[in-house]
Amino acid sequence: MEEIDRAIVAALTVDGRLSYTDLAERVGLSVSAVHQRVRRLEQRGVISGYTARVSYEALELPLTAFVAIRPFDPSQPDDAPERLAHLAEIDSCYSVAGEDFYLLLVRVASPADLERLLQEIRTAANVTTRTTVVLSTPYENRPPGLSAPKPPDPPDLAS
Amino acid sequence: MEEIDRAIVAALTVDGRLSYTDLAERVGLSVSAVHQRVRRLEQRGVISGYTARVSYEALELPLTAFVAIRPFDPSQPDDAPERLAHLAEIDSCYSVAGEDFYLLLVRVASPADLERLLQEIRTAANVTTRTTVVLSTPYENRPPGLSAPKPPDPPDLAS
């Protein structure tokens, strides 16, 4: 991806509601050109959408935790993500290499809610859990590092 | 927080670029009233900003990993988050309870880049690392527990 597109994505990652006017003068193009590039970035899936950044403290969900899970019976089919998808407290679900099968990021209102959630996870997916409580979050969901352009492709020898 | 505000936050979490017109008819208020509520939510920090959702695959950062770190020398002052903040590959930094001190979420282009990053982390913060590679991400950064109305339509690819 080229430099201007990287700059556009970087800017929209910091402020997803930037106007095309502002965006245009930041990257040094006309409004129309920027508008077109953004549309292409959206079509190609580089930008998959826009969302509001929320404060979980303000939303009364001050307790964050990681929950590592592994099947109680490893011979059973592994469909934990689908079985857990209905639990709104689960923010993210990662399939991981290592001792555990999945790593969940969960957000709840209180230790009591965490306890309830863990019980639901265990029964819904038939798994054991190992939970790591988050004490604080120095930073989270930072914009991706877009500064490093890609080295040029080697010359095409097929001609 | 009251019901209408929750609905507004939920809707903006799914689509951060919803117009006030759409927002208004979803929650059953006038455009002005919704606009005013959004402004107050932003002022109170419930909504801390807006960002574009990006595809890390499309950004050529297909490799995600969790890096648990703990100090090489526990008697040293613990300022790992600041020492690591300049590393753009680090998406998030959580201070956690348990055996480790911090849990980092990192995104890189390749195993070689992961290796380089781990070396940088170890030397920059004087820590040992334990890395868990993410194989796939069934879901990530879901809207916080509020009744989710409707996912936004996918972009029209028929062009």
Add this chain to the structure above:
DNA sequence: TCTGAAAATGAGACGAT
């Protein structure tokens, strides 16, 4: 706090270079 309407701004489309 909500409403409705006016004024300012931005989005989205078009044809031209």
Add this chain to the structure above:
DNA sequence: ATCGTCTCATTTTCAGA
């Protein structure tokens, strides 16, 4: 691929209930 202009939707402000 970019540009400038056009039209229409949206944002934003304001007085009033």
